[in-house]
Amino acid sequence: MLWENIKEAVTSIKSNKMRSLLTMLGIIIGISSVIIITTIGGSIQSTLTATLNSLGGNTVSAYVQARYPETDEEWATWVYPDMKDSDYVSQEMIDGLIAAYPDEVAGVAAQNSLCYGTITDEKNADNYANVNVGGITPEYLNYMKLEMHAGRSLTSEDNQTQKRVCVVADTMAARYFDGKDPIGEQISVVATDGGIYDFVIVGVYEYNQALFGRVDPTVPEKDRSTQMMIPYQTCAKLSGSDQTGYDYFNLLLTPLADVEQATLHIQEYFDEIYANNENFYIYSYNMQSDMGMINTVLNVITVAVSGIAAISLIVGGVGVMNIMLVSITERTREIGVRMALGAKRKIIKLQFVIEAIVLCLIGGIIGILIGVGVGALLGAVAGFIIQNVYAEYSSYIILSVHPSAQAIMLSLFFSMLTGVFFGYYPANKASKLEVIDALRYE
Amino acid sequence: MSEPVIRMENIVKTYYEGKPNELEILHGISLAVNEGEFISIVGESGSGKSTLMNIIGVLDRQTAGTYYLEGYDVNRMTDEVRSAVRNERIGFVFQNFNLLPRANALKNVMIPLMYSEHKRKDQKERAMEMLAMVGMEERADHRPNELSGGQKQRVAIARAMINNPAIILADEPTGALDSKTGHMVMDLFHKLHEEQGKTIVLITHSQELASETQRIVTLLDGEIVSDKGGER
Structure with missing residues (x-):
């Protein structure tokens, strides 16, 4: 029917x-x-x-955050506190975190910057390259999804011993060295402020414009700066700050870690360490909570x-x-x-x-x-x-x-x-x- | 004597009951039709024959009196049972055929089977059998608009016969046909009557057509004025 x-x-x-x-x-x-x-x-x-x-779903970002006053009276006289050495997050704290949650936290990705500068060929003044020199932790390349093109990446040992080594962009290496193997080459960066820094190239990474922001199309390609990476601690030492701790960093998680759970653990870990810090605490977050x-x-x-x-x-x-x-x-x-x-x-x-x-x-x-x-x-x-x-x-x-x-x-x-x-x-x-x-x- | 197929006692039909324009159409009709009879109900228009037909066909309800169909009091039937009675016990043949325009001949013949409570598996075969009986099996897939008047009425007769009803109720079945095709349709009724012993009630205004039947009931102004045998 x-x-x-x-x-x-x-x-x-x-x-x-x-x-x-x-x-x-x-x-x-x-x-x-x-x-x-x-x-x-x-x-x-x-x-x-x-x-x-x-792009970074499997990471937790964290930074040192000042404790804001709670009352209006306090606000009136409040000034942003200066960061002391002890306010920064040290590598020891990170190592302690990894030891506490080995199943969740794999490493830290942080960067600091040294200078903008130029390297120039002694034999040919027309052959030069502009670079943006910055320090990175060993896991940073991994965090940025940057692939090594040749040579090796920066290691913990480079970092701890503050070696004068660097990795450079493949685009820059190809142009500046013109086909010659750049690995092992000594380069000298003349910074815009006049400082001169020598490094040995240990590796070449595959440059990816998307990760470093849009380029200014009015600048000729030859004059565009590429990122030159040196160990974080080396950078800290060279910049004269002697500050080897982090104020902003990304924690890389293990592939199987639950991001929310790990964020909670990380927050707890730093809350305990900063419990007695009057001025600062650590604020951590992940992209998934933003999502x-x-x-x-x-x-x-x-x-x-x-x-x-x-x-x-x-x-x-x-x-x-x-x-x-x-x-x-x-x-x-x-x-x-x-x-x-x-x-x-x-x-x-x-x-x-x-x-x-x-x-x-x-x-x-x-x-x-x-x-x-x-x-x-x-x-x-x-x-x-x-x-x-x-x-x-x-x-x-x-x-x-x-x-x-x-x-x-x-x-x-x-x-x-x-x-x-x-x-x-x-x-x-x-x-x-x-x-x-x-x-x-x- | 066995119970008549149709037994009516003092059937009265009044329209606009209780209103100023109240109109009594049937003034106490009593009529009995036995199984196997071929009877015609004749009357001028306005005589009440259509009203009587509607009551016989369980399409309408009488105002007063009793109507027994195969011994059952129709007035005491529920709406659902009346539907079932129309479906299985009465085969309608209308003046204007009343075939469904979108369905072909076979589908039209099958409609009563579709509404029947007694499902049968050989619906199509049964419908083809009925079409063959009226000589329309070759037109099974034709729609009504592809058939002539006579052909349509033969399909309608096949449809009326499909559930093997107790009575065939034909309302001016030749009214829309020319005399030649009209005769063919009448012959079909005679065949059903003679070969299968069907009880047939023919409603017509034509004395000539009525004279072909066994028994002629003449209606005038809502009353039966004569009830006599026909020429056959």
Whole structure:
């Protein structure tokens, strides 16, 4: 019976194609809008998550933060306290943290800076390279997702013994050394403030512009600075500060660590150490907690806008109800014949409810197809824009565009519900007809 | 004597009951039709024959009196049972055929099976059998608009017969047909009557058509004025 009803409904809808399509339009627009909006919202979320995770999702950032006064009176006289040596986070503290949570914390990535400077070829003054010299901890390259191109990376030993070694960018090495193997070469950096620093090149990393920010296109490529990395402690010593502790650093986590859990442990660890520090404490955070907030905001926006789009479903539903009422008036005779031939009232009601459901469901499916199609198209456009307009970042953006399966299921459900809700009244009206009146209807 | 298929006692039908324009159409009709009879109900328009037909066909309810169909008091039946009675015990043949325009001949014949409480597996075979009986098996996949009037009425008769009803109720079955096709349809009724012993009630205004039947009941102003045997 049900199958017969569905077939009847399809026949009836097909016999009035144009009218059915126009009736469905409201449903189609409503459902496709919801699908498009949820696809956009979901894709922004998953793209952000995937991209941020690939860039540093598995790290916890931390910095030394001053304790702000709690009352207005204190604020009035408060000045930002100077950082003493003991306020910095020492390598010993980090080592202690790693020892305390060996399953979670793998290392520290921190950087400090020495100078901007130039290295010049003694034999050829036209051959020079601008460099930005900065200290890094051994894990920093790993943290920045920088790959070694040749030679070796900086080690803990380099750091502890404050060796005068460096790694340079492959682009700079290729240009400056012009094909000669740069490993083992001694270079002399003349800093902008006049200082001269000598280093031995131990390694070459693969330069990646996206990680160091946008370049100034007005500066000729030859004059652009590249990062030259030296051990953190070497840098601290050379800059004269003698400060070997960190005030801002990133903790690299083991691949299996739960980021939230690790953040909690790290915070606890430093809270204990800084418990007696009157001026400072350590503030730690991770990108995932930032993402959590972004996701919440995006979810709220998506649901709100989808809700607005869903209003058109109600408009569509009223359209369906209207056309069902027209259809029932037109088919009064048919209803009479069916009743005369033995159709019970509930069967007549079922037939028209099913017709409304089928109408809405077809509209819903068309809407879903359009929504998924437009979503995919938007994804392709976004991909094209990233590839062509933000080319230097393109390799770091993990574009993840996919329609929400949840939204699709929900849309199907709601289009059916619309059919039931708006089809019931006309169907009930049809079933209440008196057989003799319906049969004699002209 | 066995119970008549149709037994009516003092059937009264009043329209607009209790209103100023109250109108009594049938003034106490009593009628009994036995199994296997081919009877015609004749009358001018306005005589109440259509109203009587609607009551016989369980399409309408009488205002007063009792109507027993195969011994059961129709007035005491629920709406659902009345539907089932129309579906299985009465075969309708209408003047304007009343075929569903979107369904082909076979589908039209199968409609009563669809609404029947007694499901059968050989629905299609049964419907084809009925179409063959009226000589329409080759037009099974034709829609009503592809059939002539006579062909439509033959499909309608096949539909009326499909649930093997107790009575065939034909309301001016030749009214929309020319005399030649009209005769063909009448011949079909005679065949059903003679070969299968069907009880047939024919409602018509034509004396000529009525004279072909075994028994002629003449209605005038809502009363039976004569009830006599026909020429056959």
